[in-house]
Amino acid sequence: MAWLHTWSGLVVGWVLFAIFVTGTASYYRTDISHWMRPELSDSSSDPAAAATRAGAYLRKAMPNAAGWSVRLPNAENPAVEVYWWPNPGGPYHHALLDPATGEPARVRDTRGGDFLYRFHFELSLPPIWGRWIVSVCAMILLIALISGIVTHRRIFADFFTFRRDRSAQRGWLDAHNVMGVLALPFHLMIVYTGLVTLSAMLMPWGMKAVYGNDPLRYYAEAGLAIPGVAPAGRPGTPLPLGELVARAAAAGGAVPEVMLVTQPGDAGATVTAYFEEPMGLAHLHPQIAYGADTGSEIARVGEPGAATRTGAVMAGLHEAHFAAAPLRLLFFLCGVMGAATVASGLVLWTVARAPRGADSEGFGLRLVRLLNIGTIAGMPVGLAAHFLANRLLPLGLEARADWEIRVFFAAWIAAAIAASLYPRRRAWSVALVVPACAFLVIPMFDAVLVGQPRFLAFDAAMAVVGLAFVAASRLAARPRSAASRLVEANLSRTIEA
Template identity: 40%
Template sequence: MKAGIRQSAAWLHSWGGLVLGWLCFAIFLTGTLAYYRPEISLWMRPELAQTNLFDPTALDYIADDLARTAQDAQMWQFNLPDDRHRTIRVFYTDAAGTYHSSLRDPGTGQILYPRDTEGGDFFYRFHFELMFAPTSGRIVSGICAMFMLVAIISGIITHRRFFRDFFTFRPASNPQRSWLDGHNILGVVGLPFHILIIYSGLATLMFLYMPWGAWVAYGGDRAAFFTEAYDSAPPNEPVGEQAEMVLLSDTLLRFQNSMADFTPGRLVITHPGDANATIQVFASETGGLSVRPGAILIDGVNGTELSRRFETSTVRESWNVIYGLHLGRYADPVFRFVLFVMGLGGTAMVGTGLILWSVKRQRNGAFGRGGRMVHMLNVATLAGLPLAVAVFFTANRLLPTDIAGRAGYEVTGFYLAVGAALVYAIFCPARRIWRDLFALIAGLFLMLPLFGGILDFQGGNSDLSDVDTVFLWMDISMLIAAGAFGALAWRLHVQRIGTIYR
């Protein structure tokens, strides 16, 4: 390492960003897509485009249905529909520990059977679990976030001329200078967002990364710790006596009418059918920054209110707000788009940094085997992941809707696309790699609206004015992505650039 704070910071910024830069690119890209998780899920389940308006009596139908089919369940959870979710999402775990979920019609409560897909949930979970098991994936993503935070801080130390970097971009200059200008602009413009999103991402899993103090303070009682940390109602025990539960619709309407500023978002019924059953009505998370805006605890048999939890400690609420800032569920459509654009900027910042590393060493004649490996990993990541996203969406439209394990095939297609890009980078001549992959990505995104959406007219409806706006904007986004990647492929073809590094 060279002497001097700026030289040391530059070394740390370069190598710290490279070591886990490819995983950071994947985390940024899928996390950005997760801002539109509900919309992507709906687009990938076009059967849900036409659903009924929410009727609270549908909750009573669902409760009766679960009382017959899930008698051994100790807890039911109903996520209510809102502006971004068209269905009632039902979850429960049976006595054997098997997790069950279903989508219900918000008007009738009946089970819906759309095509099997993970939808936007895949990007959401991949964002912090990658391709690993849940716990190990979260640890790896946390390490990546720490490296990214170090890279940003060292980058601030390295680049002192923030305003000059912001206004300087020389695309016609030599490759190293033009890529450096682009990297600097993206870093400076999105700096507050990058710091916030990385720090808040680390904070969301702080109990996984640093659990020791909490376990010592609570004597190893994890349940007691999480009950207090998340401000949940203390767990109650069933008495073993059957009792008829209060109607959920009456309970919901009673509190909606008595509290003008209370919008329910989720119901959690503990020990349903037992004389000691309780109902927690959680407020919607879309109304503010806090990820846990409060709840009302109700007796499940007579419907009386047991407690309200809308005020919490400063420490707990601070954590809830930091978590909420990371998720972005509070954002209105305009601000959500701003977050999406900033996320794309962060993704591009990581990508340009990876390319810049190779450009610099190629220009200095120090490419070698290590540089060739970095180049192949750059192709697999920077071109392979967008290709994987396009393949994932394409598989959703082309696979038969009734085949078993359909969601697994979509995910397999995602991973195979990344692998195919890596293999192509190994065996294909360098002058064609980027051009061909960008052209393929553009072609897939261009065809996606043809497989459903604008030209499908919602199941045969020929009136374009009746097309669901979610499907319309998703298809427009596909066309914009096709244009962007098509422009990149055309530029590489016209200028006959051997590699993206020139």
């Protein structure tokens, strides 16, 4: 079990670190998007009128589209977010509209927090490939967690043990144990629920055996969607979208979140109103479908069964949509401890196998050490560069959102390459200074280029992250005593045994 825990954690540890960091940041996905779109104000608008203007815009953009999606403005997202696509499989087009005019909003082109959210489970790869890689890593993490529980027979004693002054290596080992045990319930929950959310992709055989190539019928019978309506094959004249929003609000008791229009140019077009999920753990959205031409109600989403509701609870736990501010902060801190547990485990692997009394190291050990520095210190550099690019890139730059993402990866790669050139004994202290400086300058650039008081909390969080890296760099630069080196040598032999 010790061997299994060590090697399962190593082979996917670098990917897991990236997943944990971006997934943890996604708990504040909306706040990140607000910061990255400072032109958007918090002004309120009439959702029905905004929907009518959005429908007019979409009829001009693509009247014969396979579908439209309109996310209505609310207190958290003041803009109207629209998607449209020519075929069921895409490609998908996106725009942010000014709710007062229905025209594209004068806002910088950015993916906002959505980039980090999707990177968390797709790694900026084609969706099917990214999700499979993340799923495999999650399965291996589950193995590492279970084998780690079996390996640590003194799991409760280790939770209360932290011997930082005895030796650096002993301190890191105890920190790895404490952080792993302290957030262990969260780690088990987050990896298992993450796999459940992708279960339809990982284990599709039950669905295929019963429903064949008609997954929409499965989702309808499971209480997750409303059955589709076949197109009439002739052009139709739909009602203004705002009128359907008003009807849905009256029938559902609240303003819908999203209006989904299927076959908008057809006489048989349908408009489905999606409402915010009710309070609770289950990630389920009430839905009402209307005929686009007549405005008559067609159907409502069915009552989910026990299995569907269980899966929805798993998705709700994973995404924490139900969590108020204090609980969301707790989830965030547990995610930080998850990333720290992975990072400390990767570092311990190299420390325990470092040659004693010599500066030379084998190719495998050197490769792991460089990957550790390049990922643990390099990825935060990319993240900070991504935020800085949002403030520094020209507002009129074509494909500006793509350039922000390119800056993220370019900075990460550059930091990782630079780490291979640092002197071995000073590598960690120097590598950690770079993200420290990058995060500390974010509030400065924001104050000069934007200077909006509503972003003070975000800027303060960036400063805290930068100061944490400063502390980590100073800690890594502390010289080791002869006694500490002796303890580390004995501990390395024990770990190897």
